[in-house]
Amino acid sequence: MKRRKTWIALGLLAVLAIGFAAMAQEPVTIEFWHAMSSRHQENLQVLLDKFAEEYPNITVNAVYQGAYGDLQGKIQAAVVAGNLPTIAQVYENWITSITTLLFPIGDYMSSMEQADIIDGLVPSNTFNGVLTTAPFNKSIMVLYYNKTLIPDPPATWDEFLQIAKDTTADLDGDGVIDRYGAGFRPAANPELFLNLLEQAGGSILNDDWTEVTIDNAAGQAAMEYVEELTPYSYVTGEYMSDHFPQNVAMFVDTSAGYYYNNQAAINGGAEMGVARVPKGPVNQKSMIQGTNLAIFNSGNQTLAQQEAAVLLAKFLIRADNTVFWAIRSGYQPVTKSAYQAQEWLDYVAANPYQVAMSEQMLDGFSQILQPNYGDMRNVIATGFEEVMLEAATASEALTEIADELEMLLE
Amino acid sequence: MLYILLLAGCAIMLFPFFWMITTSFKTELEAMRFPPQWIPTSWHWENYPLAWSTAPFGRYFFNSFFIAIVSTIGEVFTTILAAYAFAKMRFFGKNVLFALLLGTLMIPGEMLLIPNYVTIYRLHWFDRYEALIIPWLVSVFGIFLLRQFFRSLPDELWDSARIDGCRRFRYLWQVVVPLSKPAILTVALFKFLGSWNAFQWVLMMTNSERMRTVPVGLTNFSTEIGTAYGQLMAASVLAITPVLILFFFTQKQFIQGVARTGIK
Secondary structure, three states, rough: OOOHHHHHHHHHHHHHHHHHHHHOOOOOOEEEOOOHHHHHHHHHHHHHHHHHHHOEEEEEEEEEEEOHHHHHHHHHHHHHHOOOEEEEEOHHHHHOOHHHEEOOOOOOHHHHHHHOHHHOHHHEEEEEEOOOEEEEEEEEEEEEOOOOOOOOOOOOOHHHHHHHHHHHHHOOOOOOOOEEEEEEOOOOOOOHEEEEEEHHOOOOOOOOOEEEEEOOOOHHHHHHHHHHHHHEEEEOOHHHOOOOOEEEEEEEEHHHHHHHHHHHHOOOOOEEEEEEEEOOOOOOOOOEEEEEEEOOOOOOOOOOHHHHHHHHHHHHHHHHHHHHHHHHHHHHHHHHHHHHHHHHHHHHHHHHHHHHHHHHHHOEOOOOOOOOOOHHHHHHHHHHHHHHOOOOOOOHHHHHHHHHHHHHOO | OOOHHHHHHHHHHHHHHHHHHHHHHOOHHHHHHOOOOOOOOOOOOOOHHHHHHOOOOHHHHHHHHHHHHHHHHHHHHHHHHHHHHHEEEEEEEEHHHHHHHHHHHHOHHHHHHHHHHHHHHHHHEEEHHHHHHHHOOOOOHHHHHHHHHHOOOHHHHHHHHHHHOOOHHHEEEEEHHOOOHHHHHHHHHHHHHHHOOOOOOHHOOOHHHHHHHHHHHHHEEEEEEEOOHHHHHHHHHHHHHHHHHHHHHHHHHHHHHHHHHHHO
């Protein structure tokens, strides 16, 4: 009798398994909203074609939605209209207020797959303790410098300041500085300050986001350092490649900008070097930037579509694919195993500037997931710019920033 | 002296066109050179076929033409009717209605984007020509512009037409419209340009390649870290050519219309 029951149970399980297998093979179409244009779009399409070969039952309808700002606007509108896609590229702060509409990708990934994601990327993809989104096109901030002018890049804050001083020059003797040692885009890129804050051991908020900590001793050290750099810094809102190497000797910028920065160096008759960012009083971390993949759960997606989207996300971060994407796009691989892949090692060997980028990527940090981060970033950008333009002292700007952040926290 | 000033103004206006055309033949390296390389060292015609093949530009051009032509015809029609009513007819609440209409010009378009998106979606017009054409068949600016022009027409014309037994509708199309050709052409040209250059709306209200237009196609050449200037400028040359041709043929009326309606 017992044996018979066991056989019946096994039979039922077999029927279920066959049923699931059949379901898995059922055709499913998913919509993937992205902001990848130009070469990035072509390379993404190569990966999607490869995905289609591996999963012939899944059709990915990739929809280019313009630049990041356009994509963000469309996602916001789609939240209200209720027509979110199955999967989309998102920045962390686009989704902090709609976490209930996200499908937790981590529940469908093994612990090994999750552990493979670079440590610095895990916090920014984890909501309520669950890996909810998957990292996709990620870049890291590194130091670019005029190698013709600076044979050895600065390794510490002090060295960076000294070299900035030494390379700031009035080249034609008209009393106006033509070349600055450093270049900053404070309004467009407040991450440059957040790097310094992190390197000084500081943070915008405490761990549970109940208190503003940006104006503590570490924050003061970071902002005072900015103040010290100001006389030797070229401040602009434009791409640094528009001013390198003629107006700027070194600057921190995203690794994804290598191609354009290098073109600028070639045009200016200089050789460009890439190094890790200078080490601060506490560490040598820099910020990881770029988007993640979010799968939506807003009622207009079926479970089959969401599971297919999980397969796509896992496919895109698989070592061979994240390496392919990194080599073709200039972004960085997002998993640890990818950095050990032979193809990547060969690529790094052939492109030595990638050594610094890879090392920096494995020692990066991400933005916080506080829902008001976008506004906080703007506040920090304003204060940072005021100091760089000598419109405020470090302590004035920090007090102002802290006050405004307090308000945003309330 | 006047001619020197005019020439200087002309040079300033033409300069971006010059840069666009020469850059469309440059390599990426040359396009980014500083100080700028005004004339390419070698002429890279391949930027044009490369740009054309980057995206389905044939479809984009068809859509741009179709949407611009249909919405221009539609808008001119509704604008003539509304502008005439506001300029020459008497009805209850005319001034309040006109003020309300003008008031809509003060609302920033960005603010309306999400509500409009939801409306279009609920109407099941999303990713269809309806979304790209129907909301743009009425233009407050066009109504204002034509109303100003219609107001300058003497009322005696209507009186004599009425004596001859002409009704409003016939008077509008047989007398007012022929007399207002420059102003109507101006409205049409503004509309065509606006429709041809529309970007944000098209991007928001469509998902599929088959519904997109030339300006959306142009974004294919830029990423957040840089731009393929040679190809972008080649595509831009192709994109503005129809508009330039249209302007060359209608510039007399366009300038007359702008001058007569007092819009500068």
